[in-house]
Amino acid sequence: MALSRKKKIIIGVVAVVVLATIVVVSVVATRKDEPEVVTVKIETRPELKQTVTASGEIRPVRYIKLTSEVPGRIEEIYVNPGDQVIKGKPLVRIDPTQLQSNQEAQWAATQASLNDVQNARNAVNQAQQGLVVAEASVASARQQVVAFQTNVDRAQVELNTAQRELKRYTELIEAGVSSRMEYDQARDRFETAKIALETAKANLEAQRIAVKEATERANQQRIAVKEAQTSIKSSEMRANQQQAMLRGQTSQRSKATQLSPLNGVVADIPTRVGEFAVAGLSTTPLMTIADMSQINIEVNVDETSINIVQVGQQAMVKVDALGDKEIKAVVTQKNPLAVSRSDLTGGLSNRVNVQEAKEFKVTLELRELPEDIQNSLRPGMSSTATITTNTKNNVLAVPLESIVEKAPTPGASPAATVAGSVPPASPGDNKPKSQKGVYLVEGNKVRFVEVTTGITGEADIEITSGLQPQQEIVRGPSRVLKTLKDGATVVRQTKKPGNANGNEGS
Numbered sequence: 001m002a003l004s005r006k007k008k009i010i011i012g013v014v015a016v017v018v019l020a021t022i023v024v025v026s027v028v029a030t031r032k033d034e035p036e037v038v039t040v041k042i043e044t045r046p047e048l049k050q051t052v053t054a055s056g057e058i059r060p061v062r063y064i065k066l067t068s069e070v071p072g073r074i075e076e077i078y079v080n081p082g083d084q085v086i087k088g089k090p091l092v093r094i095d096p097t098q099l100q101s102n103q104e105a106q107w108a109a110t111q112a113s114l115n116d117v118q119n120a121r122n123a124v125n126q127a128q129q130g131l132v133v134a135e136a137s138v139a140s141a142r143q144q145v146v147a148f149q150t151n152v153d154r155a156q157v158e159l160n161t162a163q164r165e166l167k168r169y170t171e172l173i174e175a176g177v178s179s180r181m182e183y184d185q186a187r188d189r190f191e192t193a194k195i196a197l198e199t200a201k202a203n204l205e206a207q208r209i210a211v212k213e214a215t216e217r218a219n220q221q222r223i224a225v226k227e228a229q230t231s232i233k234s235s236e237m238r239a240n241q242q243q244a245m246l247r248g249q250t251s252q253r254s255k256a257t258q259l260s261p262l263n264g265v266v267a268d269i270p271t272r273v274g275e276f277a278v279a280g281l282s283t284t285p286l287m288t289i290a291d292m293s294q295i296n297i298e299v300n301v302d303e304t305s306i307n308i309v310q311v312g313q314q315a316m317v318k319v320d321a322l323g324d325k326e327i328k329a330v331v332t333q334k335n336p337l338a339v340s341r342s343d344l345t346g347g348l349s350n351r352v353n354v355q356e357a358k359e360f361k362v363t364l365e366l367r368e369l370p371e372d373i374q375n376s377l378r379p380g381m382s383s384t385a386t387i388t389t390n391t392k393n394n395v396l397a398v399p400l401e402s403i404v405e406k407a408p409t410p411g412a413s414p415a416a417t418v419a420g421s422v423p424p425a426s427p428g429d430n431k432p433k434s435q436k437g438v439y440l441v442e443g444n445k446v447r448f449v450e451v452t453t454g455i456t457g458e459a460d461i462e463i464t465s466g467l468q469p470q471q472e473i474v475r476g477p478s479r480v481l482k483t484l485k486d487g488a489t490v491v492r493q494t495k496k497p498g499n500a501n502g503n504e505g506s
Contacts, residue, residue, distance in 0.1 A: 056299030068277035098258035120232035134218035155197035160191035300359035
């Protein structure tokens, strides 16, 4: 049914009026001078924690990389990665054939050296017995010298007696008193005594020569004893050396089977059965055993936060593989050397890159581990540590997004930024000190109040001066905070469910 001309005019007028109304309302709304803000009342928090969060991985306190101590073909590997092992458990067996041959050859050489020692000892005993005989001969010869000296003395006395008797008979015969026969007898006794004395002296001299010869033989025997003793020392030294080498070969033979040096878990096995294990400077790695009774976590802390991290601070650790389970930990070590994120080796470097972020390695020890969690942990698992660097009780705190920093610039009005973002000063400025504060709500107007802050929590920051409890401050939105000025009129925004923070549309 077609509309009449009158109805069409009425509909057109109504549409124009509605459109004009919408335009007027929009213009009024856009020209509104009172921004909507979210406000909060300042409260005293029972506890405020300052934390540093860093990521890292699980590291056992003690782990050993087993390497081959003897060369040979790997015959058998008794364990698999992830297996629990106890100290003394066989892990790897290397072909012992060559080691056994070396041990047997060394055993034969050791036995030969021990036989040499026994022969040397026998030679010493024989030399000592010969020395005893030689010394006895010297003693006997010296006794004979004494006896021959007595014979000489006796013969000298007899000669003197015969000489006096001959002299007396000589005088008697000259006097015609004695007979010629008595004189001849006396002369014969004198000659006999003289011969006896010479014989005794000759025997004495011969015996002295015998003593000298016996003494020389004894001295030679003493030299023989010393040489035999020296020989036995040399033989014993060679035998000790051979025995030491035998112990070494025996030790090498025993190392053909590698035993676990500790209780732990097999973390890695880089070798395979059939490969040739090399010992020495380039020894072959066999496997890594980790002692999981004491576990650390090593995390990398950003250089901006490392100064507030100290040894002894408590932390909570989450391991990616364990979900939301938290483990207690404590900081045990803070490495003083920075590590560039692209520098995996760490330490001091001649290369300087000021554009690259630096990190510091921090070690935490896991504490109070339940048995099920401890058995689930493996070296290298990714984890995140939240370190509590400071804790304060009953502190005045405000939301972080309420803090505004004003950086005054010469010849211009102070500019405001939210949450510490200060515009850079122009070159040549005297770098005036920025002001940190909040907007205090008084009635329906706001006033900028400078504050002094303390520690920073996850969402709140401590206020040490400038505010009082139960005062009302502007929390957001951040796009409004950036434009607020002292004395501005604001309208409190009604919070919508699910958007309690009011920090929308930054």
